[in-house]
Amino acid sequence: MSEPKKGPLYISNTLTRKKEEFVPLRPPHVGLYVCGPTVYSDVHLGNVRTFLSFDTVYRWLTFLGYKVRYVRNITDVGHLVGDVDEGEDKIAKRARLEQLEPMEIVQKYTNGFHDVMRLFNILSPSIEPTATGHLIEQIGMVERIIASGYGYEANGSVYFDVPRFAEKHAYGELSGRRIDELLSNTRDTEGMEEKRSPLDFAIWKKAEPQHLMKWPSPWGEGFPGWHLECSAMSTKYLGQTFDIHGGGMDLKFPHHECEIAQSVAADGHAPVRYWMHGNMLTVNGRKMAKSEGNGFTPEELLTGNHKLLEKGYSAMTVRFFMLQSHYASTLDFSNAAMQAAERGLERLMAAMDLLDQLKPGASDGADIPALEQRCYDAMNDDINTPVMIGELFEGVRIINSVNDGKVSLTPSSLVKLKDLMRSMVHDVLGLQREAAKASDDGAMDGLVQEFIRMRAEAKARKDYAAGDAIRDRLAALGIILKDTKEGTTWSRA
């Protein structure tokens, strides 16, 4: 048996539409950028899936030994209703409705977003920059785009000149759109008269006098265009070209296409070597959306307090459910699928609980290095979590067999199995026993059981004083022992 190999990793690059070996620009460092939320409303489960997918990418890269700088932004200005250049700023609109200052809206929904991330055990990124925190960098980028000839000012706003850019550079490469097709599909919209072409997009927008979120700029008071922030912040923290950019598939066009154009125009480089896009979550086969009434919040999910939910499901059940599908596939949420995930997770966790008490034997009845290699191979094959989970259930089968005395593992194989299961389940998949309390109680119970064992030994050698001393010492710590026919149990005072 040879030692399993951790790499190389292959990922589906949505830019080249090929599965490619991942080769970082500056190993062991990896730069990873993921588009974060626009903090104007509660996140729903579809958002959670996107961030969970890239949490898994981040965890796997880290497991492979890379030093990952993971940047995930907070959009707190510039994202307009309808995701185009017209309409009200989403946050400003919400501020008006809730009668708050826009930054109070930002704080409220950023807090809510963080609560949800914590609930699902989604790790914090290394840096979580905000659009309003990088105005100077964004203004600088607009200036560079104007200087390169691909940006023009009109009436206090600045637009990106798409047709001119497309003459010399690839535009539409990521999304597969063609300029002529895009042009034939445009329709007139308000404010269009400022644009040379309907394909042009705002990189700086003039602010109306009553607008609260505005900053001085060389073009007057305004705010940055939505697409610009990601370009400015990824460049600042990861460099002009970096390794991986991720986001939901709905951001591919126009958002990510515009990011590429902005970076090429401003700095002369394509910004990203590997693009990765997560797929959508549907509910009973239909797109998740608030307007459909099926965009339930994590809170509704946990409590089961929604007409589409038969019962509440824990955050870890949802996490496990989502990991059972590949990030690039659509995933359909249904009560039947959730209840199956609930049973699967319980079976996995029950096996994890057995790990500590497994006893080694004299020979190997299972090939743990081969299992380990298959886990690694699955993850290295474009983060294939469903296949990896399938292998973990092979691990569950081995654990149960060793526990039943039907399969034997040598001490070193047993250590390997424990390490593998723990690192894959806890570190890579981020699955935990539900509450912190549970794991505490596990350790706590383990400690008390040690004392119960020592007390039994003392009694066995008729050292009753030592036995009583242990009981008294535990009582002083609020732990009461009780001797029953089945043995000694304990409870809190």
Place this chain on the structure above:
Amino acid sequence: MSEPKKGPLYISNTLTRKKEEFVPLRPPHVGLYVCGPTVYSDVHLGNVRTFLSFDTVYRWLTFLGYKVRYVRNITDVGHLVGDVDEGEDKIAKRARLEQLEPMEIVQKYTNGFHDVMRLFNILSPSIEPTATGHLIEQIGMVERIIASGYGYEANGSVYFDVPRFAEKHAYGELSGRRIDELLSNTRDTEGMEEKRSPLDFAIWKKAEPQHLMKWPSPWGEGFPGWHLECSAMSTKYLGQTFDIHGGGMDLKFPHHECEIAQSVAADGHAPVRYWMHGNMLTVNGRKMAKSEGNGFTPEELLTGNHKLLEKGYSAMTVRFFMLQSHYASTLDFSNAAMQAAERGLERLMAAMDLLDQLKPGASDGADIPALEQRCYDAMNDDINTPVMIGELFEGVRIINSVNDGKVSLTPSSLVKLKDLMRSMVHDVLGLQREAAKASDDGAMDGLVQEFIRMRAEAKARKDYAAGDAIRDRLAALGIILKDTKEGTTWSRA
């Protein structure tokens, strides 16, 4: 019996050194600004006290019916080692030591700060702005200060001209310092040659080429002076003059004094109507500081894993302990005081648990409106939480007497008592029933300490195998022992 009156509130204004009736500028709105943490290291318990004090102010203002906009900043640039104009930026220094990008340091310790705030049930402010997120506003304020004649540029930095300002305006009013005394106490420091007077302070600092945290400005690349951010952000979100500014007493001079001068110079207004300063936390009579080895972290406090701690204390015990003293008094942390607080909190919470099962009677054996009035009066007397807690224990006495059938309350009085106790304990003081975890940790530490003692005994009798067996057994339970010069400590794996 008349209905209790909720107001008016009196607060000790540290600017006028008088207890004054609080009259907001634009009722029912109240603007509250509190200096937040510099996110370059873990917060210690002294920091927690400051934020808890103003959390209580925020909760009380909200209880009184005010619509509070509470701004508490995050300092993520410009705070130099030694708190003066020389030396390295605290965050840049930490970034160098940990080999991270400065914003990774900011993210790490901001996350840690938020975790601690959540642990102690300290509410999120309405807006939590960052210094790096407000460069444009700070540069604008420097320009206004220069335009007013109280700022001057020297070698790419901009300084505030304190003597010139003091000719026309009060400088030292808040801290009680006098210009002539300050002058006689100054000493030469590096970089002093740029300043016209040693009392002048930097509002913009030129950045060295290798400096990572720098932005373009009219004076070249640099970063804002530490005092400036609070002035720029409070002005942006609360207006040029706002109601209450809070912070730790150590910030009174120079930080808050400089804030006043900056606002007067830039906008012609004293910025704050009521200044409030929280007092220090000492440990066994000595100042809490990392260099003293007594600046323990919340984590150490909860686990009891610190040589000065006899056992672990829950976050709610600490909260209750701190609320038992007035925010403007020094507070000494000791094991005896903590254990008294633990018993007191338990007594209070046990009474709260009885509330639901109390049965009304035919007459009133206790005057609940009078109790309610005394609670309000205590809080309205400069947020006097210790007196209010004393009144709550009168409530505890009534609850226990009703429960024992010794005192009768009519149905309406019983409802009043329940409302009063719940709103004061939960909403105003922010006390909650512990999570099971916290109390676990106390017992947990006790158990682990027993093993540490047994292991030391095994080693003392040179039974190293037994010592190692204990260590391995704990490791299997996820508990890692570490031998240090001061003895053995433990942590979770």
